[in-house]
Amino acid sequence: MSFMRGDLLTKTRKLVKGLAKAEPVWLKAMEQAPPANFPRSDGKLKQISLPEDVYVKRFFQRHPQSKHEDAIKIRGFDPVPARIFGLRVLELKEQGVREEEAMSVADMEYRMERKAKKNAYSRLKKIARLQGKMPPPNPYPSAIKEIQAEEKKYVHDRFHNPRTWKLLQMLKEECAAEAQDRMRGGGW
DSSP: OTTSOSOHHHHHHHHHHTTSSOOOTTHHHHHHSOOOOOOOOOSOOOOOOOTTHHHHHHHHHHOTTHHHHSOOOTTOOSOOHHHHHHHHHHHHHHTTOOHHHHHHHHHHHHHHHHHHHHHHHHHHHHHHHHTTOOOOOOSSOOHHHHHHHHHHHHHHHHHHOHHHHHHHHHHHHHHHHHHHHHHHHTOO
16 A cells, blocks of 8 residues: 555545445544545655844854853753743843944853852852851862763762772682783693
C-alpha cells in the first residue's frame, strides 16, 4: 500500500473498489467521520526569530565570555542577560533613542549589574569572615563553576572511595602479574 498516494481511507477505498481487499467493518464509519487532515510541511522548517535576536548576537560578540558564565537555565524563569540586553535596546529604540546610544546604555547597565553582583558577594564574604564563619557559596556562580560543584562529589568519591582503591590495587596486581609472565616466557 505504500506505493499509492493518500491516507489510509483513500488507500482502503481504492483496494476495496478494485476488489483487491474485502470491505473492512470500519470503512463506513470512517467515511462518515473521516480523520482530521493536518497540513504537512514541505520539509522546510521556518526559523523562529525574535526582534531582539540581532542585539543578542551583538551582545555575544561584545561579551563572548557570557556564553559560558551566563548559561541558559532551562528550568529557570529569569531570562539570560543577552536577552535582557536585546529587550532593553528595543525598549530604548521605541523611546526614540538612536541604536548606537541604546546599545551603549544597555551595555553599561549590563556591566554595572555584573559589578554590583561581584561587590555584593565580596561584602557577604567580608561579613562572614568578620563573624568567623565560612563564606557562603557564590549566589551568582558561572555555569562552569556550577557544573564543577555538581561533579565535585563524584570526583571526590572517585579518589577516596575504598572500593575504587581495591579495584585499582587489583588492576596493579594484574599488570604486575602479566609483566612477570612476559619476563619468564621470554616475551610473546
